[in-house]
Amino acid sequence: MMGLPLEDTETGATFDLGRYEFTRANVLSFARRFDPQPFHIDDEAAARGPFGRLAASGWHTAAAWMKCYIATSQAAEAKLKADGKPCYTTRPSPGFNNLKWLMPVCPGDTVTYRTTITGKRDLASRPDLGLVFSFNEGFNQRGELVFSFEGKALSAKRRPP
Numbered sequence: 170m171m172g173l174p175l176e177d178t179e180t181g182a183t184f185d186l187g188r189y190e191f192t193r194a195n196v197l198s199f200a201r202r203f204d205p206q207p208f209h210i211d212d213e214a215a216a217r218g219p220f221g222r223l224a225a226s227g228w229h230t231a232a233a234w235m236k237c238y239i240a241t242s243q244a245a246e247a248k249l250k251a252d253g254k255p256c257y258t259t260r261p262s263p264g265f266n267n268l269k270w271l272m273p274v275c276p277g278d279t280v281t282y283r284t285t286i287t288g289k290r291d292l293a294s295r296p297d298l299g300l301v302f303s304f305n306e307g308f309n310q311r312g313e314l315v316f317s318f319e320g321k322a323l324s325a326k327r328r329p330p
Contacts, residue, residue, distance in 0.1 A: 170286065172246040174257045174327035175299035178289055186241045186282040189233035191225050193276040199229040224273040230280065230316045231268070234307055237282045260298065260323035268318040272309075280307040280315060289324070299324050 170178045200209030204226035208218030215223040242259060249256040274280060288302040301324045307316035 170259055170301050170303075170322060170324055171242055172249045172256045172258070173324075174255075175289055175291075175301065175324040176327050178286060178301055178324060180286050180288055183283055183285045184241060186234070186237035186284060188279050188281040189237060190279045191229070191233075191274050191276055193223070196223065196225045196229065196276050199232070200226050204228055220273040220275070222273075222275055224275050225278075227270040227316075230270060230274050230307060231318075233280060234282045234305060234316065238284065238305075255327075257325040257327070260325065262320060262322045263300070264321060266319040270316055272313060272315050274309065274315055278315075279310045281310075282307045284320070287319070291326075292323075297326055299326055 171184060197210060200206070206226075207214030208220060208224055209215070209226050212223055215221075218224075246256045246258060282305070284303045284305045286301060287304050290300050292298045292300055301322050303320040303322070305318050305320050306314060309315050
């Protein structure tokens with residue numbers, strides 16, 4: 170995770186992933202392409218909808234987390250390489266659990282994301298890899314938790330047994 174091998178990934182480590190501004194333009198653009206429900210693309214329908222106003226797709230909130238995660242990970246990997254240290258690129262995710270959209274994210278909101286390592290373990294089937302577990306969150310500009318999920322990612326080991 171963040172360019173480190175499984176052995177150097179510390180449970181409890183928290184990474185600030187940055188922030189994403191949900192503008193009217195990007196909320197509408199995402200929703201029109203990927204989640205064209207009336208309360209995501211039409212002000213009048215949104216006023217009558219579940220949030221009483223235009224709201225970003227929950228998938229937009231999740232995609233923004235991924236955008237911030239990838240940018241932070243790539244920056245950490247670039248720094249390791251620039252410092253002449255070995256870099257271990259995070260492998261694919263085998264899934265996630267407990268995805269929660271806790272409150273609407275609306276145009277004008279800025280969500281700040283972070284990830285915290287909650288555990289790790291070796292993979293019996295792949296001695297060169299381990300599994301890293303994380304808790305991931307997004308907070309709006311008022312400090313309210315708007316998004317969370319438990320993640321998993323495959324991580325390379327420095328030296329297989």
